Amino acid sequence: TVICILQQILRRFGDWFLFLVTDQAFVTLATDDVYCQGALVLGQSLRNHTTSRKLAVLITPEVSSGMRSVLRSVFDEVTEVDALDSADSVRLALLQRPELGVTFTKLHCWTLTHYSKCVFMDADTLVLCNVDELFDREEFSAAPDSGWPDCFNSGVFVFRPSLKTYNLLLQFAAEHGSFDGGDQGLLNSFFSNWATADIGKHLPFIYNLSSSAVYSYVPAFNHFGRDTKVVHFLGATKPWNYKYNLQTKRVMQDGTTSGSFHQLSFLALWWNIYSASILPLLEKFQKMEESE
Numbered sequence: 001t002v003i004c005i006l007q008q009i010l011r012r013f014g015d016w017f018l019f020l021v022t023d024q025a026f027v028t029l030a031t032d033d034v035y036c037q038g039a040l041v042l043g044q045s046l047r048n049h050t051t052s053r054k055l056a057v058l059i060t061p062e063v064s065s066g067m068r069s070v071l072r073s074v075f076d077e078v079t080e081v082d083a084l085d086s087a088d089s090v091r092l093a094l095l096q097r098p099e100l101g102v103t104f105t106k107l108h109c110w111t112l113t114h115y116s117k118c119v120f121m122d123a124d125t126l127v128l129c130n131v132d133e134l135f136d137r138e139e140f141s142a143a144p145d146s147g148w149p150d151c152f153n154s155g156v157f158v159f160r161p162s163l164k165t166y167n168l169l170l171q172f173a174a175e176h177g178s179f180d181g182g183d184q185g186l187l188n189s190f191f192s193n194w195a196t197a198d199i200g201k202h203l204p205f206i207y208n209l210s211s212s213a214v215y216s217y218v219p220a221f222n223h224f225g226r227d228t229k230v231v232h233f234l235g236a237t238k239p240w241n242y243k244y245n246l247q248t249k250r251v252m253q254d255g256t257t258s259g260s261f262h263q264l265s266f267l268a269l270w271w272n273i274y275s276a277s278i279l280p281l282l283e284k285f286q287k288m289e290e291s292e
């Protein structure tokens, strides 16, 4: 009977644990097949580091059916949402990133109310180790932006899905727009007390290390960089814009791309996952489509 009771306790604990983890998810966004490549590498990197949480990806109608099949083999949940666009060409021009209006689509992550807590990660991020401890944080937690540290970077953040928050965000967007034309400006104005209210909501920079920012403070990178947990390939040139030599396993540079040593080693990590795990999936589903 003692064993029986022990078994029961263990089962209860198991159920409780299962409930916990199905209740929380990493969420990313890809509005086209190109960004899906990033989402797939991110999802695979989370799997490689054995996350106990669910993996969810938001997509828009533009994403092809073949790509959806591939996404389903890496993510637990693939959810189609409408594209939202800030349509703010003036501010986006200031940012020199006309394509970022569509990042308003990110706001849909608050509609995933079957989860109690989520961690949003941009499709151009990559985890280097298990980061499940992020779920210990509360909404709204994020890391400082390297360009303006009183702002957070919206590439990695902890949030609680809620239709109330979602509607407030849409209302705020309609009334005030976004100071940079993208989701980051909007979210920083909405969660405007982030900089001062609660230091517990400041994620360490190693949870959202922008690979280009490394060079503005090299000694700090040399000192802290080995602890990096999440790399963010922020900026106009994404990992998938580089060329990669499958034989030598090296990222190649040409006139349009540039990068220094650390940046290149992070890029090589991204490409290792892409070539080893994602390319075979893409090829498999392509063959399946051709034979249909």
Ligand code: UDP
Residues within 6 Å of the ligand: 028, 029, 030, 031, 032, 035, 099, 100, 102, 103, 106, 121, 122, 123, 124, 125, 155, 233, 234, 235, 236
């Ligand atoms: N995104 C997308 N399609 C786009 C542009 C952006 O799906 O055309 C999503 C994707 O998840 C991306 C995030 O929005 O990681 C933010 O955009 P991006 O990473 O390009 O901005 P940055 O981090 O360079 O400021």
Ligand code: MN
Residues within 6 Å of the ligand: 122, 123, 124, 125, 155, 232, 233, 234, 235
């Ligand atoms: Mn990004």
